[in-house]
Amino acid sequence: MAGLAATFGSGAMTNSINEFEDADLFLVTGSNTIEQHPLIGIRMINAIEEKGSKLILIDPRETPLSSFAKIHLRPNIGTDVALFNGFMNIIISEELYDKDFVETRTEGFDALKTLLSRYNPKVVEQITGIRSSDLYHAAVMYAQTDKAMIVYAMGITQHISGTDNVKTLANLSMLTGHLGKPSTGVNPLRGQNNVQGACDMGGLPGVFTGYQRVNDPATTKKFEDAWGVTGLDTKPGLTITGMINAAHSGGLKALYVMGENPFMSDPDTTHVEQALSNLDFLIVQDIFLTDTATLADVILPAASFAEKDGTFTNTERRVQLSRKACSPPGQARADWEIITEIMKRCGVKSPYRGTEDIMQEINRLTPSYAGITYSRLSKGYGLQWPCPNEDHPGTVFLHRDQFTKGKGTFLPCEYKPADELPDEEYTFTLTTGRISYQYHTGTMTRRINILEREAPEPLLEINPEDAKKLGIRNNDKVEVQSRRGTIEIKAEVTPRVPKQVLFTTFHFREAPVNKLTNPAFDPIAEIPELKVCSVKIRRCS
């Protein structure tokens, strides 16, 4: 989010889901699109199979997309900045960049060019392990195809260089003019149905709704007037990473967790557990008793999606209305009702009678959501922001004639190695992700019988050559140890992972992989480096 906002002025998927049907090329990096974003994955499959569109896949691991790829580059983990700087070095030296676009729509090209001169294909090959000839083919193919979409997910962002990775992809798309047109752009795929909506609604430490900054006095005044209060805090708050660290050091005393299971999902579980136990007061609001909730002082049972009214904003910025289909069980209530009850007990009268009242407030205070009203949403299949007034049809793709911030800014980034690199003791790199049949920390999916049948237990993927050397066979129990912890897990011997790389998921409490992961984080977005840590592995006797 931070990377795209800095470059373009807007941190969201630039283009839309249906545009995948017409694209001529997909550059997919750090996304297992077929398994994790199947509605987008199927559009890629159909475009490739039926229209001859091309796929450049960049992923150290094989995924179902691999068999569709014209080129599959498997770089060393954590070397994305170098890789894409290498792309741009080739594109500039071959004069394949979009000079007109660069001149009229962007700024900062000279600084980019200077930096890129240090990333010739031979240097990049040394860093990434990608042969310079393969790099050349991929770069030329991307530059020379008009309707070319960049697609990424957590494989790009969950690194200490996450923001730099995104900026570098944004540089690549501007350099080639693959922006502001249908079936192009830089497209981060959001990993949950409403994570875009949560960000849009100010679920980030430095902004109100619609990314209006808390440290802008005019904005703060607007919200103070609307809410009839004074003295709103103008300092950005803490990120999740910051909160856990503050709880650990004693600076944070109380934490209210809604629909999140940090005990399972955050890096370095031992540290997280100490931090949560160190709080004076922990509230957890969720639809099921999560692992985090077992540590809570107060648990507030929430309604599930089918038991409440409201809207969801999906990955393509589309706001959709969701209606209550049945009543919540027991004492459970919709999140907004729980929050307004707490407001009441704090002596604040809630002005909301229902979710439509809340939406009206959003419309008044959020320029990009101003035209997204319940009456419009109930008539169609949602509206894509920005939608500045009630006559506006919504925005299919961003940055058509100019960027949100005017000119797009090239923000050149140097390659920085991952925080933890393999050494003599911890010789393997562990990376984590998701599989089709389970979802995140399993709060919901692990209760579904057929999903449990399909994926009943955690498995650690290990390359056959490594397995042979270590005497590990399929289904053998292995011990995996990092500087922070140890887990036991069954091995799956498979060429899906390259040599010296291990992969597993964070779905299973039986082998909580985040005991191992590295809490080092990106300095801007403060997203932890969940995709890289160094481990050692041995077969359990």
Place this chain on the structure above:
Amino acid sequence: MKLVAKKDISECLSAWSSTYSILCPTLKEQGERVYDTFDPATFTLEYRKLPMPLKSSFLPQSEVIFTIENGNFTPVLNEGRMLIFGIRACDLMGIRQSRSFFGRDLDDRYFRAYAENTILVVHACSLPQNETCFCTTTKSGPYAKQGFDIQLFDMGNDFLVEAGSDIGRELTSSRHFVDFDDVDAQERFSKIKHMAHNSIPVVPEVTEAIDFLKDSSANDGVWNHLGSKCIACGGCVYVCPTCTCFNVIDSATTKEDGERIRTWDTCLYGGFTKEASGHNPRSSQALRLKRRHEHKLLYYNKTDIQDALCGCVGCGRCSDYCPVHIGTLEVTKAIVDHIY
């Protein structure tokens, strides 16, 4: 035979609703049409092939089949009387095939409890519902030959009414149904059926593919290719009138009490055929797709298919909804074309 005015159908349904719970085509807020409980305000006759084939009325997506309380076993059997109005002939054939399957070797009393308590009113098709209809190929439409209580044929402002059972005759004895037995009634009836039949083109690839499969001359490359793009969503199974595989789960409510639930399942999931040892005889998506389609087109039971061609009833929904275009029409075409 009888005639009934279309404008009187809603009133007939209202009258029948005192005896039966009624499922019929309804128009939803945003223009979608689905089978739902009868309500005069939302009931519609303006509908084509509906997204779901009504199998959930006989085999619910998830149902408790028995409970254990204080050590006592109590089966949970449907007792409600239901009338399904407006079912298409292909879907009726799906129900007939499933009923045979669920009663042939062992009596599935849960399925039977629904089937025996349900009145079926078929709305025969006079034209293809969309471009994927191929019931004339699978011999399952456009009108039903048996297995219905009432069948309606479109005659403009009226329906021509064919009763298929004693209950059907009784239900069509009210004042709304007028006799239609003049000299040329039979002739007109034959003509309607003939025109309907001719309006839906036969798809020769389907029968040719069946022949290829019988001769074992279908190329495995087809399955490998289709398997590589199948995302195993199970959508084709979900909308298929004759896919009835289920899973059984035991759920304990307390230490002593609990219930057994059965839910829909699919042979396209790896776990469906995975054995306790970990071995899976259908070890790839290609083999699982092959199994599913061969079950429809080749390894069907002769009794179960009733008087149709095979275990596929030609509704075309898999071709309508498969997100990567692996419906029966595409599969049979790929087999015949030998392109892989």
